[in-house]
Amino acid sequence: MPAARALPALLLGLALAGPAGAAADIVDGSYGDKDGCLYSETGESSGSDIFFLLNKEGVTTAVSYCEFKGDGKQVGGATKVTAECHEEGSEDVTPYELTLTPDKGGYTVSFPDGARWGPLKRCKK
Template sequence: MRPGRLPALLFGIALAGPAGAAADIVDGSYGDTEGCHYAATGESSGADFFFLLNKDGVTTAASYCEFKGEAKQMGGATVVPAECHEEGYEETTPYELTLTPDNGGYTISFPDGTRWGPIMRCKK
């Protein structure tokens, strides 16, 4: 997979410290309705699109980005290295994702300007 392919592929569905730093700032599960369903049950509802952010990474219906390496605070946001895997491909692509607090949730930004969110906290 070529770098940049994942954000370009998902652009149409995009919504407007130490290694454990992502776990420190992401203190639960954040997602849309379908993403929160996935967080609660571990199973997809069958929806074509969903977003879920937790301490391990970002999951969508078509991809998974696992947080790796050291996270850095940049102003009010956190930049987290991640390895993203697109459904149907074996390769992973490295990205630096920016997690920005946004109205009680987070917006996830890719280096190419693609943004997902705000993704709100899942109800328990």
């Protein structure tokens, strides 16, 4: 009987850990500009109108947030990942396939329309 009770708890734990484990494989830390890394450390904005932060959950800027959805897939030396992006002041969600390209010890984030953010350097711990 105790083993029967443990199985549902184990399955629930695996289900909850699954997406987080997949997202952790997209990037191996936090990357950003000076203000983005400060945001990563403190959770508070410096007040800058422009900042960029890339981590395992997504990409955050001063005016938008793109949350990674699902696994990233390797294409050449880059990683392509589906993201849902929200702009400040809007409840609309725009899906994108972002490309994360290793660039000088960090990453450049590219959008399908040619927009690029980066290179974003690894944040110091």
